[in-house]
Amino acid sequence: xxxxxxxxxxxxxxxIAISPLWDAFCSLHLAMPHRIPSRPYEEWVxxxxxxxxxxxRTDALRLLIDGPNGFPDFLLPRPVGATSVEAELETxxxxxxxxxxxxxAEHYPALEDHPRIRPYLVDPEAACxxxxxxxxxxxxxxxxxxxxxxxxxxxxxxxxxxxxxxxEGIDALxxxxxxxxxxxxxxxxxTKHIDAEYWAGxxxxxxxxxxxxxxCRLYSTDDPEVLAVSFQARxxxxxxxxPVDRAESGDRLGxxxxxxxxxxxxxxxxxxxxxxxxxxxxxxxxxxxxHLSVLxxxxxxxxxxxxxxxxxxxxxxxxxxLALLSGEDVLRAVS
Numbered sequence: 001x002x003x004x005x006x007x008x009x010x011x012x013x014x015x016i017a018i019s020p021l022w023d024a025f026c027s028l029h030l031a032m033p034h035r036i037p038s039r040p041y042e043e044w045v046x047x048x049x050x051x052x053x054x055x056x057r058t059d060a061l062r063l064l065i066d067g068p069n070g071f072p073d074f075l076l077p078r079p080v081g082a083t084s085v086e087a088e089l090e091t092x093x094x095x096x097x098x099x100x101x102x103x104x105a106e107h108y109p110a111l112e113d114h115p116r117i118r119p120y121l122v123d124p125e126a127a128c129x130x131x132x133x134x135x136x137x138x139x140x141x142x143x144x145x146x147x148x149x150x151x152x153x154x155x156x157x158x159x160x161x162x163x164x165x166x167x168e169g170i171d172a173l174x175x176x177x178x179x180x181x182x183x184x185x186x187x188x189x190x191t192k193h194i195d196a197e198y199w200a201g202x203x204x205x206x207x208x209x210x211x212x213x214x215x216c217r218l219y220s221t222d223d224p225e226v227l228a229v230s231f232q233a234r235x236x237x238x239x240x241x242x243p244v245d246r247a248e249s250g251d252r253l254g255x256x257x258x259x260x261x262x263x264x265x266x267x268x269x270x271x272x273x274x275x276x277x278x279x280x281x282x283x284x285x286x287x288x289x290x291h292l293s294v295l296x297x298x299x300x301x302x303x304x305x306x307x308x309x310x311x312x313x314x315x316x317x318x319x320x321x322l323a324l325l326s327g328e329d330v331l332r333a334v335s
Contacts, residue, residue, distance in 0.1 A: 002190040013204030018078035021088040026216035051141035060134035063116040072103025073222040088319035092132040148210045149279045155232040157209040160270040209233035253325040264291040271311035
């Protein structure tokens with residue numbers, strides 16, 4: 001169990017950030033030989049394992065997969081606002097030599113001669129460049145094709161969490177994160193197979209939603225200004241489960257609205273875009289858009305624009321319809 005004590009300053013400065021590189025790191029552990037991924041990951045994991053096995057450029061990642069549980073931040077930098085893996089990899093390449101050596105000394109004491117650690121002491125710049133190239137090769141072979149879907153999922157998560165924090169406060173934000181997180185003010189507990197305690201002090205808290213966080217918990221404590229913690233993105237479970245065919249099992253909502261329209265309605269526990277719903281259901285965006293137009297015309301859903309994106313969410317009528325015909329308790333969305 002990881003216990004993090006947070007003070008008022010840390011809580012008040014809480015932010016949410018996206019990191020494709022953190023997602024890639026977690027996916028490495030999902031691709032380990034002893035793991036048995038759930039069905040939607042089966043095709044992906046076969047390709048990921050092939051990349052790790054056959055692409056020699058990924059060799060530098062073995063330290064992260066096979067090495068000690070703890071590792072210095074320079075091997076996996078905390079998110080700094082960049083939303084592209086290329087920008088994050090430039091951060092890896094630009095790590096100062098003194099930061100590399102300090103990280104090795106702190107996290108790998110007495111392992112300086114290990115063949116996977118020694119390069120970081122002999123030539124930090126070359127070692128960091130090789131690590132970035134290894135990440136890039138793995139990303140290209142195993143992750144890039146999935147990033148558009150992943151990005152929509154985590155962007156939806158950022159929107160939902162930010163609105164919850166702004167309108168309901170930190171307690172509501174933490175309570176709704178996921179089952180592996182427990183919030184007992186002022187302590188945030190993270191389920192993990194190691195025990196450690198940290199005090200945030202004046203560091204601000206950074207939350208990082210990840211799609212491939214199944215069985216993987218990341219937290220970063222090296223930075224003197226930021227304490228970063230990952231969590232499973234809401235909606236990512238749709239990538240691991242096939243849509244349930246409720247209309248064939250006596251579903252009244254499906255019989256009334258049609259199976260496609262009912263499935264769209266059920267996704268709207270929080271604000272989502274047309275593309276976000278399409279990703280979750282495996283439907284064409286045009287099909288989802290058509291369903292949403294009908295639902296909006298009947299005041300079952302409402303739409304609002306944020307920047308260039310249009311988000312849909314349930315109205316009171318929509319929530320009542322789901323509760324009455326599906327027997328589902330739908331949380332009131334933040335308006």
